[in-house]
Amino acid sequence: MAIIRRLLSLLPRPLLRRAVALTSVALLIAAASVVSAGTAQPAAALDNGLALTPQMGFNDWNAYGCDVSESLIKSTAQAMHTNGMQAAGYEYVNIDDCWMTHSRDSAGRLVPDPAKFPDGIKGTADYVHSLGLKLGIYEDAGTATCAGYPGSLGHETTDAQTFASWGVDYLKYDNCNNNGVPAQTRYTAMRDALAATSRPILYSLCNWGQDNVWTWGANVGNSWRTTGDISANFASMLSIFHSNVGLASYAGPGHWNDPDMLEVGNGSMTATESRSHFSLWAEMAAPLIAGTNIPQASADTLATLTNSRVIAVDQDPLGKQGTLVSSAGGLDVLAKPLAGGDVSVVLFNETGSTATISTTAAAIGKTGASSYALTDLWSGATSSTSGTISASVPAHGTVMYRVAGGTSGGTDVTGELRAVGADKCLDVPNSSTAAGTQVQIWSCTGGTNQRWTHSTSNQLTVYSGSSQMCLDAYDNQTAPGTKVVTWPCNGQRNQQWTLNSNGTITGVQSGLCLDVTGAATADGTLAELWTCNGGSNQKWTLA
Incomplete structure (x- = not known):
């Protein structure tokens, strides 16, 4: 009883009232495991063999909010299957919040909303799988999701087993209504519950960049959000870029910094800004999760999302996140070493006027050649340089090169x-x-x-x-x-x-x-x- 009293004293008041009201020994045992996990050493590092390159897919939230349904997910999956996105590498079709009823069933399991998902999540997953794609789902590391549906705090084992039984391949795990329970405790509990199912489920941590998640995320998830939510405008994208670009040392195969989903095709983002957005996310080895209306996407939006040369930079197996080489007056140069010795270079103009942005082969880590080959990753044009890499870049625009020749790959x-x-x-x-x-x-x-x-x-x-x-x-x-x-x-x-x-x-x-x-x-x-x-x-x- 002393242990139970100690556990109750550590629980936040809302969780304490719930525990007492339920008078459930099972819940107290679950609380014991949660609290002890917060003070013990973390369990073994995540090693699920997933996301060896950043994950690619779709999520419904940016375009649809709570208006998710089985028909929406199926039509999106079908569109991805036929419009070139699947062939370009987009693999996951992810359901966000509002997919369930407001109450669990008598066995404590989550219940898909029968009006929205008449075939259940299992039936939806079966359809998505039939197209060669994978299904993702959303839950929350709190007592309720951000939209007020049942959360997974204290139900990690049951929910992980439920997801596995439905054929879920991806879990986005949010951070609302967390009752002050430490983030590592909550996110590690679900990590271990997913591992116990023996089903490979990519684990995406969505705790909004809190608690310096990048310093511990690699032991817990395949990716972790480094910021708050993105909005469909240039200012939001730019702010998130600034927050994420300095975290390169924490990313690598199987564990990625996640600056949130793509707003390409949404809101006030122009075609030029959308290409910058996509270029920067690829250069930063970020997950590429499209958040627009895929069945009705414009030709320009699809051309941006399926640019194979830019995607190859994001999906490069070396797994390096690009870093800033220089940044002055809103004129940024980023470099990302690639497998085989090439380097991807982004010249990004944050300002409102056209500007010339320049760097050198030496500055991006290239040496040992009298001439370097440049491929413009948006136009496909090729050229060569003896060392200077320069372009006139439009306002809010990006020029992105792949640089070949000489040697590269600096060391500490x-x-x-x-x-x-x-x-x-x-x-x-x-x-x-x-x-x-x-x-x-x-x-x-x-x-x-x-x-x-x-x-x-x-x-x-x-x-x-x-x-x-x-x-x-x-x-x-x-x-x-x-x-x-x-x-x-x-x-x-x-x-x-x-x-x-x-x-x-x-x-x-x-x-x-x-x-x-x-x-x-x-x-x-x-x-x-x-x-x-x-x-x-x-x-x-x-x-």
Whole structure:
């Protein structure tokens, strides 16, 4: 009884009232497993063999909201089967919220709404499977879904078994009405319940980017939402791109950052903006989940969604998420290494006017050739360059190239980060591991507090293991004079740094240079961000 009392004291009040009202020993046992999971070490990492490349498919929510039905899912599946989407790689036809009744049956099982799904989810799945496609479904890691239907918190085993018995292939698991139960506890419980069914069910975590999910998601799901919901406009897409692009180090085969579904063909997104949206999601190795009316999609929308050259970048088996090479004044360059040595490059114009965006083969990690082949992934045109990669890019537009030739595939570089002007090392004072410690220059000692690693995801890290910290522009500030500190690595743009060929180090978010304050040379002089001016106090070597 002491254990039960302890469990009840830990439960949030709404869940406690429900437990008491049900007076169910089974529910208390389930609560015991939930609470203990929150304090124990996570179970074995997810290894279900799924999503070795980012998942591709359809979800009804963006276009239809709660107006989901068996006929809608079947007609969408049929359209995907015949309009080229299935052939292009789209595999999952996913049902979102509002598919069930408001009450479970007498055995505690979820019940498909018979008016919406007269053949049940099983009958719908059978039809989708007959076309060579797979069926996905939606549930919530809380007591109720976002639309108020029964959630799976406390019912994980029953619901996972139900989904498996229906032939479900994909679970999108939302985050509403979670009663304050820790996210890892709730999402891990369903992970283990899905695994126990022995049916391969792709597991998509939808906790809106909360709790730094990218730092633990790979052990729990095949993908995890990194942000809140997307809307069908350029501003929303742009905001989500900025939030997701810095998280490349957390993604890879079987586990992907998910910046939410595609709005291609929806709302106020123009054809140019939709191509940018699709290009950026492919470059970031994001799941490609179409969210438009597929049976009535325009030829332009289908042409965007089925561009095989861009899809190949997203589905590249190397499994690297593209990273920002440079970002200044709303003109962005991203590079994504591909299997076989090619590199995908995106030139993205965030601004409202046409602009020329340029980079170089060396900047994207290509070396060793006098000429590189360029393929424009939207037009299909081919050209060559001796090193410069440049294009005039329309407002809100994107030019996307595949670059071949030479060698590529940079590696992490570790060593002392030496300030050229002072001939001293970038140093964490007193070997501190406290978050927010402002870095300085100091006579080089060879200590671990002076050994920095520049990673292929553009982070500068110090220390290792659980003590690892990232060089960070304090509080996401972008003004000259911003402090440069150590902070737990979170993948955000204020922790991304570009090592330039002229010896400068620029912050990806700010475009400012890593600077020794006042060009001083004394031990203890602090580092900061400052407008790039070519001074020796802004030149660094890493070796």
